[in-house]
Amino acid sequence: MILCTICARGGSKGVKNKNIRKIDGLELIAYSILQAKESGLFEHIVISTDSDEIANVATKYGGEVFFKREAAMSSDSAAKVPVIRDALLRSEEHFKRQFDTLIDLDATAPLRTSEDIKKAYALFKSGDYENLITAVPARRNPYFNLIEELKEGGFDTSKPCSFVCRQEAPKCYDMNASIYIFNRERLLKQDDVFGTKTALYVMSEESAFDIDSELDFKIVEFLLKERRLNAKG
Template sequence: MSKVLCTICARGGSKGVKNKNIKEINGKPLIAYTIGQAKDSGLFEHIVISTDSDDIANIAKQYGAEVFFKRSAEIASDIAGKLDVIRDAFVRSEKYYNKQFDYLIDLDATAPLRNVDDIIKSFNQFLENNNDNLITAMPSRRSPYFNLVEVDSVGKVSLSKQLDNSIVRRQDAPKSYDMNASIYIWKRDSILNDKSLFLENTGLYVMPEERSIDIDTELDYKFVEFLMRENDVKR
């Protein structure tokens, strides 16, 4: 049986929504939803939290996650790259549990609308396609080939991506997707050695928009809470 590690990275500082990882939403702390989904998936022996906050650590433990280290200040700032944070948690976990994990699945605490099937199905797709890593996304609401524009240094406005033949309908543009920061999956070798999220063999698991909201602002928070109540997400 493959050894799969789950990491949930939750920094204490937050500019958009104060203390968002443990802010109560629909009756319980935000991070609790992701911990519960990880447990219900049945994929993991260990669900490890990477955090610099004692408050987050204590609440995560109450909901069944494991916290055996405190994230260093060097990778706890708002300019630290997420890939470095996830790799740090993976390396620490292998050392702490004295075992090698075959795969790593990172679940973002600020994307609580995913469901357990998303975790299981994305992992199965990853295995079936023998990807090195996998990201999740939703179909984009705007297309870089049709209605996403850029402004250059002299103020010239143009489409973000140009095609040889112009198109007059968005439906004729190549498919594009918005990353939803919900699920990330890696093979062991890739998380340890690759420096980019986008590899030659990166997989894409597509989720619907209604399960793809990543909480970054107060408006996101209110929208997610509304959807949870509408969909009768259990507390």
């Protein structure tokens, strides 16, 4: 009983209409929908959006849109987890069934694969986890590169540790906001994504890129084209 959600609001500012803008031949949101279908994990792929245009495109690729997200949950400052929770509760009411697990795919992260979705879910099921987040190896280890701006002005450059080589420092990871997995109980009672029973699925370095700016769009499009050409051999 796994529900897939894809949350895509219409008011993006960094890249106008990014969720339905074509990137290497497909609308951006189409990548997440098609990856979800290819994973074979889901009976329902539910789209949470406030945009009729996004809803129409998503439906074309097999996404299910049976509600319109409220304006209060569609602003720049709206938190992610309450939006996902809203999609779960609306889906349970619509389908007249309860879902044990929810997997949310970020619409701006097309560089994941269906294998990533399946492997992340397998990791989630392998232990006593309440939720799962995804990350990539940090490109700049904060033990060597951290510079903190001080409230009173100036910078604190004393943060990096005393390891003499990078390989000795603890491994660090950057969240890439690509896949979120929650069990139902955890999603209904908490808004944060970090906890004592949170699993971490590490993805490939290229999946660090998601689309928040025109530069991101160009980088991701280049990587998608390269992946497609490599797949053709």
